Amino acid sequence: SFITIDQKRHNIKVELGTKKQKKKEIWQGEEDDQEITTSQKFxxxxxxxTVRLLAADKIDSxxxxKAQFCxxxxxxxxxxxxxxGSECRFQLKPDTDETPFEKKKAQACFKxxxxxxxxxxxxxxxxxxxxFRILFTTSIxxxxxxxxxxxxxxxxxxxxGASQICNVYGSLLWHCCSVEDAFSMPIQSVEELPWCxxxxxxxxxFLTLNGRHLSQDEKNHLGARLMQYNDSKMTPPLPVLDTTMVPFRKFCIDKMMDIKEGDDKRKSATFWMWIHAVFNLVKNHLLDYWIDG
Structure with a gap:
């Protein structure tokens, strides 16, 4: 078996830089194109x-x-x-995309x-x-x-941009928890999951905070928030059935609520952004109360 045993980044924040622009200037009635370049680069x-060939340490051949970003x-x-070996749309730098196996060990580290x-x-x-995935290929x-x-x-x-990162982690969590094997190929993309x-x-x-499971009341509240059961006649709102299918978009993309920032600014939040903020609030300020239930 050929497996990935270590990976340091799941979110890569890049700076796109500035493209060359042309500026038109009029000089004595004639237009003159001047190319403007900037020092900001990608x-x-x-x-x-790190990848490893299992049970292959004694194979010399x-x-x-080879690594590809696909x-x-x-x-x-x-x-x-x-x-x-077909070319991918985005390329890795040539001096970084290939590495040999370590001596006496069927392991290769891309640093x-x-x-x-x-x-x-x-x-x-x-x-x-x-x-995206890093695709590793080799032969023995x-x-x-x-x-x-x-x-x-x-x-x-x-x-x-920094504003994209929160929903990115929600997306990665959804993917890794929705498939049996996150490394299997072809790659499966699950667009909806049962509420359970x-x-x-x-x-x-939330178990990572102190080992306490979410209660049934908390489950009902989260389900109502996620599915946006806001009918004022339902007090409390009806519980979401375990078999109710939850689309990925409702979990991590669609706007759930507006957040005010100052007097004029308004910012929208997805369900995942809200639950992530609640998690951080409990972790940083309300942990003792959370432990008490």
């Missing part, structure tokens, strides 16, 4: 990952490991066609992976929906037979 933080759709296309460029063109797609020779093997990293999202599964995911998050 910047990407370095990220790392191992070669290097959208999940690209990984699925490679998986269906078998063209693992300075870095994107060469990035430009998001699907404007109709939310940032937290646009997930066993009994004169060449065997090609592949594996992928956990999901990665590329962001360009969503609640179990939230319950496990």
């Amino acid at each position: 910047k990407c933080p370095k990220f790392s990952a 191992k070669v290097t490991v 959208q999940e759709d690209e990984v699925n296309t490679k998986c269906s066609t078998g063209h693992w 300075k992976l870095e994107l060469k460029h990035f430009e998001r063109k699907q404007q109709d797609r939310h940032v937290c929906e646009d997930k 020779l066993i009994a004169d037979e060449k065997i090609d093997v592949q594996t992928v990293s956990l999901p990665i999202v590329v962001t360009t 599964n969503v609640f179990d995911m939230l319950d496990k998050k």
Whole structure:
């Protein structure tokens, strides 16, 4: 088996830089195009990952490991066609995308992976929906037979602003908790889950505070918030059935509420942004009360 055993980043925040612009100036009745350049360039933080061939430490005919930065759709296309070496839309810098196995160990560590460029063109797609994987490929020779093997990293999202990060982590949590094996190929994308599964995911998050499970009343409140049961005639609101299907968009993309910032500014919040804020409030200021129930 070929597996990813370590991955340092799940969110990569890049700086897109400024493109060259042309400025028109009129000089003695004639237009003159002047090219304006800026010093701001594309910047990407370095990220790392480690892969390992299990039960292959004593196999000497191992070669290097190649890494590619792929959208999940690209990984699925490679998986269906078998063209693992086909070029991806976004490239890693040439001096960072290939590394040999360590001596006497079937393990390869990519320490300075870095994107060469990035430009998001699907404007109709939310940032937290646009997930990527690092695809690792290599080959080994066993009994004169060449065997090609592949594996992928956990999901990665590329962001360009701090306001995108919260929903990104909600998206990654949803994906990793909604599939049986987050490393399997082809990659599955689950668009909706039963409320019981969503609640179990939230319950496990709050368990990290002190080991207390969410109560039935808290479950009912979270379900009503998520599904936006705001009918004033229902006091308390009717519980959400465990079998009710919850779309990913309602969990992490659709606006649930408005938040006032100052006198004029208003900011919208998704359900995940709200639950994340509640979690941090309890963790930082109300933990003793939370432990008491």
